[in-house]
Amino acid sequence: xxxxxxxxxxxxxxxxxxxxxxxxxxxxxxxxxxxxxxxxxxxxxxxxxxxxxxxxxxxxxxxxxxxxxxxxxxxxxxxxxxxxxxxxxxxxxxxxxxxxxxxxxxxxxxxxxxxxxxxxxxxxxxxxxxxxxxxxxxxxxxxxxxxxxxxxxxxxxxxxxxxxxxxxxxxxxxxxxxxxxxxxxxxxxxxxxxxxxxxxxxxxxxxxxxxxxxxxxxxxxxxxxxxx
Numbered sequence: 001x002x003x004x005x006x007x008x009x010x011x012x013x014x015x016x017x018x019x020x021x022x023x024x025x026x027x028x029x030x031x032x033x034x035x036x037x038x039x040x041x042x043x044x045x046x047x048x049x050x051x052x053x054x055x056x057x058x059x060x061x062x063x064x065x066x067x068x069x070x071x072x073x074x075x076x077x078x079x080x081x082x083x084x085x086x087x088x089x090x091x092x093x094x095x096x097x098x099x100x101x102x103x104x105x106x107x108x109x110x111x112x113x114x115x116x117x118x119x120x121x122x123x124x125x126x127x128x129x130x131x132x133x134x135x136x137x138x139x140x141x142x143x144x145x146x147x148x149x150x151x152x153x154x155x156x157x158x159x160x161x162x163x164x165x166x167x168x169x170x171x172x173x174x175x176x177x178x179x180x181x182x183x184x185x186x187x188x189x190x191x192x193x194x195x196x197x198x199x200x201x202x203x204x205x206x207x208x209x210x211x212x213x214x215x216x217x218x219x220x221x222x223x224x225x226x227x228x
Contacts, residue, residue, distance in 0.1 A: 017055045017065075020045050024066045025109070032108040034063065034117065064118055064126035070109045071132035074102045075139055082143070089208075092148030093200050095140060096174050100196040103178035104189055110178065137221065141167060150208030165212035168220045173203050 023045035027036050038059060042049045056062040081098035082091040103110035112118065113133075118126055125133075144166045145153050153159050153166075177199055180186040186195065214220065 016045075016047065016051060019047070020052050020055060020062070021065050021069050024062060025069060028066065028108050028112070029106065034108070034112065038062070060118065061126075063112060064129050066109070067113045067118060067126070068128045068132040070106070070113045071129065071136050073106075074099065074113075075132070075136045077102050078136070078139055088143060088147035088152075089150065089204060091146075092140075092143040092170075093197070093204065095143055096170055096200045097193065097196045099174045100178050100181070100192060103175075104181045104192050107182040110182065114175065133221075137167065140170065144170070149204060149211060161214040161216070162211055164220050165214040166207065168214060169203065169207055169212045171220070173199060 020041065023041055024036075027041065027044060028034070038052045038056075039049045041062075042051055045051070052062065056065065078095040078098045082094040085091045085094050113129075118129060141163060144163060145155050147153075149166055153163060155163070174196070177186070177196060181189055181192050181195070
């Protein structure tokens with residue numbers, strides 16, 4: 001009886017696209033694997049097996065939407081963790097620690113967001129993912145510009161390489177620690193918060209003395225994002 005009801009359920013009930021993406025996030029969280037079928041996903045979402053194809057051409061397109069949802073989760077978590085925190089440095093610290101927590105708690109999703117699965121042959125990324133990732137980058141850049149490294153940075157063309165260098169320094173540290181914790185090479189995971197706080201504070205102390213300036217010709221971020 002249940003199977004019949006699911007099969008007869010219409011394609012366009014509610015926000016079906018969001019329902020499918022949320023079901024994919026649930027499967028990914030439970031299995032920590034991208035090796036699930038769209039038929040399995042449809043069953044989890046409670047829709048007919050053809051329903052996902054009404055919104056996604058193939059699994060890669062679906063996973064691009066899942067990755068974008070991951071960036072939305074990350075941005076909201078960083079903003080929430082820094083909300084109400086006094087001081088640009090303290091806000092930046094809170095954001096970077098939230099970033100690490102997100103990756104450690106969602107390793108498969110984090111791997112999808114920053115790994116090579118969705119990358120094209122020219123290192124480009126799906127547009128829907130880039131749009132969501134840009135919001136995360138803008139939030140981080142805003143904290144840096146506001147004085148997260150000790151003093152405000154005027155947002156001018158002349159300072160673009162300084163801002164990009166600061167983003168690279170912050171991103172390199174939190175990404176590296178996230179991967180080490182997620183892979184069990186640093187631990188225990190229960191100490192992730194304490195490790196993150198100490199490393200982030202140490203890095204910010206150093207950057208407040210000597211800020212990294214991105215060398216000319218170097219870039220930070222996916223190719224499509226850089227070309228804009």
